Amino acid sequence: MLNKNPLWKNALIVLILLIGCIYAAPNLYPDDYAVQLSGTREANIVNQPLLDQVKQELQKANISVKGDELTDKGGLIRFEDGRAQLEAKEIISRTLGDNYVVALNLAPTTPEWLRAVGAGPMKLGLDLRGGVHFLLEVDMVSAVAQRLDVYVSEIKTKLRTEKLRYRSVDHREDGSLELKFSTADVRDQAESLLRKDYTEFLVSSEDKGGAFYINVNLTESQIREIEDYAIKQNLTTLRNRVNELGVAEPLVQRQGRNRIVVQLPGIQDAAAAKRIIGKTANLEFRLEATTDASRATTETYDFRDQSRHATLEKDIIITGASVSNAQSSFDENGQPQVNISLDAKGGQMMNRTTRNAIKRRMAVLFVEHKNRTLYETVDGEQVAKRVPYVEKRIISLATIQSVLGASFRITGLDSATESSELALLLRAGALAAPIYFVEERTVGPSLGEQNISQGMLSVQIGFALVLLFMVAYYRVFGLLANIALTFNLVLLLAVMSIMSATLTLPGIAGIVLTVGMAVDANVLIFSRIREELKNGLPTQSAISAGFDRAFSTIFDANITTLLAAVILFAMGSGPVKGFAITLSVGIITSMFTAILVTRMLVNLTYGGRALKKLSI
Amino acid sequence: MTTEKIYNFMGLRKIAAAFSIALLLISIGSLAINGLKFGLDFTGGSLIEVGYQQEPDLNGIRDKLENAGYDDAVVQTFGSPVDILIRMGVAHDPKLGDHVLETLQSGETQELTLRRNEFVGAQVGEELREQGGLGMLLALFMVMVYVAFRFQLKFSVASVTALAHDVLIVLGFFSLFQFDFDLTVLAAILAVIGYSLNDTIVVSDRIRENFRKLRKGDALEIMNVSLSQTLGRTLVTSLTTLLVLVALAVFGGEMIFGFAIALLVGVCVGTYSSIYVAANVLILMGLTKEDLIPQEKPEGEEVDEMP
Numbered sequence: 001m002l003n004k005n006p007l008w009k010n011a012l013i014v015l016i017l018l019i020g021c022i023y024a025a026p027n028l029y030p031d032d033y034a035v036q037l038s039g040t041r042e043a044n045i046v047n048q049p050l051l052d053q054v055k056q057e058l059q060k061a062n063i064s065v066k067g068d069e070l071t072d073k074g075g076l077i078r079f080e081d082g083r084a085q086l087e088a089k090e091i092i093s094r095t096l097g098d099n100y101v102v103a104l105n106l107a108p109t110t111p112e113w114l115r116a117v118g119a120g121p122m123k124l125g126l127d128l129r130g131g132v133h134f135l136l137e138v139d140m141v142s143a144v145a146q147r148l149d150v151y152v153s154e155i156k157t158k159l160r161t162e163k164l165r166y167r168s169v170d171h172r173e174d175g176s177l178e179l180k181f182s183t184a185d186v187r188d189q190a191e192s193l194l195r196k197d198y199t200e201f202l203v204s205s206e207d208k209g210g211a212f213y214i215n216v217n218l219t220e221s222q223i224r225e226i227e228d229y230a231i232k233q234n235l236t237t238l239r240n241r242v243n244e245l246g247v248a249e250p251l252v253q254r255q256g257r258n259r260i261v262v263q264l265p266g267i268q269d270a271a272a273a274k275r276i277i278g279k280t281a282n283l284e285f286r287l288e289a290t291t292d293a294s295r296a297t298t299e300t301y302d303f304r305d306q307s308r309h310a311t312l313e314k315d316i317i318i319t320g321a322s323v324s325n326a327q328s329s330f331d332e333n334g335q336p337q338v339n340i341s342l343d344a345k346g347g348q349m350m351n352r353t354t355r356n357a358i359k360r361r362m363a364v365l366f367v368e369h370k371n372r373t374l375y376e377t378v379d380g381e382q383v384a385k386r387v388p389y390v391e392k393r394i395i396s397l398a399t400i401q402s403v404l405g406a407s408f409r410i411t412g413l414d415s416a417t418e419s420s421e422l423a424l425l426l427r428a429g430a431l432a433a434p435i436y437f438v439e440e441r442t443v444g445p446s447l448g449e450q451n452i453s454q455g456m457l458s459v460q461i462g463f464a465l466v467l468l469f470m471v472a473y474y475r476v477f478g479l480l481a482n483i484a485l486t487f488n489l490v491l492l493l494a495v496m497s498i499m500s501a502t503l504t505l506p507g508i509a510g511i512v513l514t515v516g517m518a519v520d521a522n523v524l525i526f527s528r529i530r531e532e533l534k535n536g537l538p539t540q541s542a543i544s545a546g547f548d549r550a551f552s553t554i555f556d557a558n559i560t561t562l563l564a565a566v567i568l569f570a571m572g573s574g575p576v577k578g579f580a581i582t583l584s585v586g587i588i589t590s591m592f593t594a595i596l597v598t599r600m601l602v603n604l605t606y607g608g609r610a611l612k613k614l615s616i
Numbered sequence: 617m618t619t620e621k622i623y624n625f626m627g628l629r630k631i632a633a634a635f636s637i638a639l640l641l642i643s644i645g646s647l648a649i650n651g652l653k654f655g656l657d658f659t660g661g662s663l664i665e666v667g668y669q670q671e672p673d674l675n676g677i678r679d680k681l682e683n684a685g686y687d688d689a690v691v692q693t694f695g696s697p698v699d700i701l702i703r704m705g706v707a708h709d710p711k712l713g714d715h716v717l718e719t720l721q722s723g724e725t726q727e728l729t730l731r732r733n734e735f736v737g738a739q740v741g742e743e744l745r746e747q748g749g750l751g752m753l754l755a756l757f758m759v760m761v762y763v764a765f766r767f768q769l770k771f772s773v774a775s776v777t778a779l780a781h782d783v784l785i786v787l788g789f790f791s792l793f794q795f796d797f798d799l800t801v802l803a804a805i806l807a808v809i810g811y812s813l814n815d816t817i818v819v820s821d822r823i824r825e826n827f828r829k830l831r832k833g834d835a836l837e838i839m840n841v842s843l844s845q846t847l848g849r850t851l852v853t854s855l856t857t858l859l860v861l862v863a864l865a866v867f868g869g870e871m872i873f874g875f876a877i878a879l880l881v882g883v884c885v886g887t888y889s890s891i892y893v894a895a896n897v898l899i900l901m902g903l904t905k906e907d908l909i910p911q912e913k914p915e916g917e918e919v920d921e922m923p
Contacts, residue, residue, distance in 0.1 A: 127871070135740065271714050438737035442713065446667060447731040454869035461867055462860030469856060506800050509864060509872050513807060513879065516860035517814070520853040524818065527849040553821045556766055557814040563762060564755050564810035568803060571751040576803045583807065 003540050003607035005600055013600050016592075017487055023494035026110040026121040032066060033085035034107035035092055036248055037100055038074030044099040046074040057095045063088050074100075076107055082445060104266045105248035122497050123249070124265075125504035125578060126441065128455070130448035131265035132273050135439035136234075140258050143230035143433030144175055144223060150324045151216075152177060153344025153406070158197070164190045167211065177216040187212035200225075227258060229325070230433035234260060237428045241277050259438070266445075274437070282368075283320035283429035286312045287353065288361040288397065301365060304393040304425075312363050312394075317353045320367075322346025326426035328419040336419035337411045340426065347406025354404040364396040366425055395425050455508035462512050463489070466519060474526050476615035480601040481522040481594070488518050488586070488593040495585045504578030514586030520557070521594030525550040526616055539611040547599055554595065562587050625843045625891060626836045629899065632892035636781060643788020650791050655798030655874075658745045660738035661705045664716050669726040671697040677720060684719040695870030699731065748802045752783065755809050767820060768907055774897040775816045778889040782812045786882045800875040808882030811857070815850060815890035822846050823898065827908045835903055839895045847891075854887040 037046050037054070051068050054077065058065055065088075066078040077092075079085045085104060093102040106129070108121055126133050148171050155177070159166050167180040181187040187205060191214050194203050200222035206213045218226075231254055238260060242250045251263040267273050289298040289311045300311045325341040342350060354362070368391045398410050413419045443451075466485070470478035492514065496503065529546030537545060562584060569580035606614065656663045674691055677700060681689040686704060694701035702716060713733035721728050756776055764772035786805055790797050822842040830838055861883065865876035 135737075137737075437735070438740050440733070440735040442730070442733040444667075444729060444731040446729060447665070451869060451871060454867060455872070458860075458864045458866075458868040458872075462863035465859040465863060466856045469859060473852065505872055506803055506875065509800070509868065509875055512860045512864050512868075513857070516857035517811065517853070519856050520814065520849075523849050523852045523856075527846075527852070530848075531845065553818050556821060557817045560759055560762055560813045560817055561810035563758050564806050564813070567751055567755045567758065568806045571747050571754075576799050579800075579803045579807075583810075 003543055003603045005603050005607075010600055010604075013596055017491070017597070020487070020491040020494040022114065022117065023119045023497050024490045026108065026114050026119050027493055027497060029109040029111070029121065031106040031121070032078040032109055033080070033082050034076050034078045034105045035085060035089050036071075036074060036076055036103045036105040036107075037092070037096070038103075039100055046070065046100070050096075051075050051077070054092055054095060057091055058088055061087070061091050063091070076105070078107055101243075103248050106266065120497060120500065122493070123500060123502045124448075124452070125502045125507070126263060126265055126448075127443050127505045128448050128452045128503060129265050130443050130445035131263065132267045133264075133439070133441040134262040134274070134277065134437060135255070136238075136260045136262065136277075136435045137438045138227075138230050138234055138258050138260065139434040139436065140227050140230065141175075144218070144226050145171070146324065146433065147226050148175065148177060148218075150341070150343050153347070155179070155194070155216075156344070157406070158193070159190060162189075162193060164193070166190070175218070179214040179216065181212045181214070184212050187214060190214060231258070231260065233427045233430070234433065234435055236424055238262060238277060240428060260435070274440070283323060283426065284365040284367060284392070285317040285319075285350070286315065286363050286365060287317065287357055288363055289313050290360070301363075301392055301394050303397075304366065304395050310363060310394055310397055312365070317362070318342065318346045318349050320429040322349070323426060323430035326423045326430060328416070328423035330416075331409070331411060335411060336413045336416045337409045338413070338419050338423045338426065339407065339409045341407045342405075344406060350404045350406070350408070354400050354402075358400055358402060361397055361399050363394050364426070365392045366395045366429055367392050396422055451505050455505055459508060459512050459515070463515050466515055470519060470522075474522075474616055476605065477522075477526050477529075477602070480598055480605065481519060481526070483601060484522065484593040484597040485515065485518055487597055488590050489515065491589040491593065492582070492586050495589060496582065499581075499585075501581050501585075502578060503582075506576060507578035507582045510579040510582030510586065514583065514590060517561075518586065518590035518594060521550070521554045521590060522598055524554055525594070525598070529614070529616055533614065533616075539606070539614050542614070543602060543606065547595070551595065554591065558587050558591055622840055622844045623847065624840055626839050626895070626899065629892065629896050633896055636889075636893055636896075639785050639788070640781065642792070643784050646788050646791040647784075650794065652787065652791050652797045653794045654741075654745070655796040655801075656703070656734055656736050656741075657799040658741045658748070658797070659705075660736045660741035661703065662712055663704075663732070663734040664702045664713050664730070665694060665732035666700045666702065666717060666720060667729040667731045668698040668700060669728075672700060674700075677702075680719055680722075681716070684715075686716070686719075695873075699870075744799065748799075751802075751806065752809070755806060756780065756783075759809070759813055763817070763820075767824060770898060770901045770903050770907060771820050771824070773901065774894045775813060775820065777897045778816050778886075778893040779809055779812055781889050781893050782808055782882060782885045785885045786878055789881045790878065795877060796874055798874060800872065801878045804875045804878035804882065807879060808886060811879075811883060812886030812889060815853070815886055816894045818849065819843065819846050819890050819894060823895070823903075824908055827903070827905055835899060839899065843891055843895060850887060850890065854883055857883050 037050075039045055048070065051070070054075075055065055055068065058077075063084050064080060066080055068075065068077045070076075077088070079088060089102055089104055093100075096102065106124075110120055114120075152169050152171050156166070156169050159169075159179075164186050165182065166186075167182055168178075170178045170180075172178055179187075179190065181190065184207070191203055191205055194201060194214065194216065198216075200219055202217040202219055204215045204217075206215060235252060235254065238252050242252055242262065242264065247264045247267055249265055251261065253261055255261045262277060264273055293311075293313065297314050298311050299314055300309055302309045322342045322345060323340060324343050325339075327339050329337060329339055331337045396410055398412060410422065413422065463485075467482045470481050470485075472478070474481065489511070492511065501507075525546050528550045529542050532542035532545045533539070565580050565584040565587065569577055569584065674693070678689070678691050681687075681691065681702070688705050690703040692701050693699060704712075712735070713730055717728060717730050756779055759779065760772045760776045763775050783805055786808055789795075790801065795801075819842065822845055823839060826838050826842045826845075827835075830841065833841070858880065861876055861880045865873060865880060868876060
């Protein structure tokens with residue numbers, strides 16, 4: 001029994017540890033407090049002269065700048081501490097005004113050579129960094145109800161054009177439609193018409209109280225589709241809103257069937273964020289003014305990209321409330337187009353207006369309620385004041401080719417990108433399913449800092465205690481286990497960084513727990529070795545037997561813990577997920593370091609020579 | 617194997633059983649009478665943490681809030697005397713945090729900071745409660761299946777009994793002392809399941825090995841031998857884990873305190889249960905050599921074990 005590893009095995013282990021060190025390294029460089037600048041639209045470019053101008057203003061206010069750089073998204077100015085960052089943000093937004101978004105940011109300070117291999121630090125969760133977390137719920141009952149109302153008007157129109165006389169078409173409380181007819185014959189014709197034209201309906205007929213009925217329910221898949229649509233529509237709107245807030249790394253994503261989670265790290269003013277997120281955009285459809293129209297009845301608006309403008313009539317044909325759907329697609333010639341559906345009332349209004357306006361042009365205005373921050377001097381002090389204003393921009397101006405009804409299309413678009421963007425904007429401004437806040441968590445920056453420093457302190461102290469104990473109890477072997485444990489922490493950080501996982505406070509707790517539990521494998525191995533020595537095995541055989549026999553135990557014990565961690569991950573949300581991730585990764589890395597790395601170290605220390613005693 | 621000191625663990629098994637049953641009865645009783653003091657995560661409601669510069673007068677704060685119309689506010693310090701935690705069940709208003717801060721700031725010379733503002737809808741809380749319970753049951757079930765597959769059904773029953781024992785006692789502890797039961801505590805309990813299982817598996821592994829290996833001795837003696845052999849490891853691992861948990865409880869701050877306490881209790885109970893509960897259940901179910909020997913593939917390394 002020699003207990004020597006083949007060279008390739010040692011080389012492989014060392015290589016893995018080296019890679020681990022490299023990818024864990026970025027976490028050693030603390031982030032800089034920074035302010036990020038970006039233009040609100042294409043025309044406002046962030047360039048060096050602009051940065052210089054900003055720096056001059058900062059110098060006047062005695063704020064020292066650590067560095068500045070141009071990035072692909074705009075500009076970044078770094079500061080020494082959080083206070084300078086906050087003061088600077090105010091000065092910069094005052095200097096640059098409305099044309100630029102000024103956002104607080106944490107800028108990584110990873111050196112170039114590390115960035116070159118794709119290494120970067122772990123992200124910090126909201127509880128460590130400060131920020132706002134919202135959970136919004138989309139009211140699916142109203143989303144489905146809205147769609148059913150559209151169906152009611154569609155069905156009425158259809159029955160009328162087919163000359164099938166109905167007594168009523170009702171949208172009932174339970175989410176179904178009820179059609180009432182006077183004769184069985186007409187009812188049956190209507191039923192076959194509905195079955196043919198609407199595959200998304202579950203149609204059944206019924207006779208009661210001398211009248212003849214058709215009941216229409218939506219299929220489960222159709223309800224799902226409506227829900228998906230409602231979620232996507234709200235996601236679009238929310239993303240637009242969030243961009244307006246100028247948060248550096250916002251997260252807007254669907255969670256489960258009917259919820260949307262919004263995370264805004266670094267945001268301090270939760271109330272303002274909530275105000276902006278909670279509001280919605282609108283649309284206005286208007287005719288282009290004729291050249292001889294009087295000034296009093298017209299208004300001039302810019303296009304969204306501000307490249308040109310058009311003069312429109314003041315009269316609004318319909319608003320976004322009438323738009324039930326907008327989808328981009330291709331026409332029969334493969335040209336991009338956007339299909340728009342209106343509700344019944346909207347269809348009537350559109351029909352009435354366009355009847356007399358063929359060959360004229362119709363514009364769609366995108367209406368947003370925004371806030372502008374003004375700075376006033378009150379009693380010698382600068383006070384920030386939020387002034388709400390309405391911004392209206394033209395997103396489409398197209399010639400009316402024929403009389404339009406409840407569904408029409410916009411053609412003549414240049415590209416598929418343009419059509420999908422137009423559809424997106426139309427949906428964003430269309431009648432959205434209502435959303436409401438079901439969860440909100442705001443963590444102030446001071447609490448975040450405190451959480452991080454306390455978390456790190458407990459990791460350090462716990463780690464030190466374990467190291468001391470291991471050396472005291474297992475001597476040389478304890479020392480070797482400690483080296484392995486240190487590498488375990490490095491690998492854990494490396495894997496978390498590579499996965500760009502988010503570190504949360506429970507995540508730190510998971511690291512602490514991993515430190516305590518990771519030595520378990522070593523303890524198992526070492527007590528086995530001790531046992532074998534007592535049984536009278538020669539030292540080298542005892543080492544080998546100790547590692548071999550402990551393996552299946554270690555494996556079983558860790559797999560079961562991993563099971564619990566995976567379940568935790570699957571059902572947990574936010575911070576708890578962070579805990580589950582660190583725990584799972586920690587279990588896997590600890591198996592590697594405790595078994596392979598310790599074995600390598602033991603073999604290097606004791607392998608290949610005759611020994612009388614082991615220091616264990 | 618004879619050099620190791622053999623402790624007569626199983627001699628105390630009746631006393632241990634009585635002790636466990638007593639603990640369980642207290643836990644279940646407390647859960648039935650007091651229930652758990654669910655935190656915001658599970659009940660829904662609002663929570664606001666405000667930082668003062670100097671120690672404030674809690675009654676003054678309560679009066680101020682009551683005058684401002686927040687009559688259901690519960691005010692307490694959080695961690696340090698200058699951190700004030702305010703809980704409310706009121707329907708949320710987007711600016712609740714700001715309003716409360718304004719209310720408290722009025723007539724105050726020091727500057728206050730809003731440290732944390734949380735709101736959880738009642739429905740979200742209810743779902744989490746359901747999910748949490750479901751998660752725990754699922755974890756127990758998965759463990760049962762895995763252990764039955766890797767070991768044997770009796771071991772599976774024994775380890776799940778030990779786990780349920782641990783979970784119930786931790787829950788009972790939280791109920792008895794009315795600590796806040798929030799999401800991190802739930803995470804801790806699932807970690808306890810993982811930890812305690814780890815312990816139980818190590819002991820079971822040795823019991824299985826010894827049942828196959830030792831020619832003489834009845835089940836009780838084999839249990840004693842196995843438990844004695846693993847005792848050193850069980851204690852060392854528990855000790856290192858307890859060390860880091862104490863560090864976490866003392867230095868980790870208030871937000872993670874419940875988590876650390878749940879794990880501290882869980883690790884202590886888990887260590888005890890892996891010695892007394894799992895083995896005890898195995899004896900009760902009458903584990904015999906026949907249960908383990910006729911397995912189709914006895915792992916080779918364990919059969920030709922005696923030197």
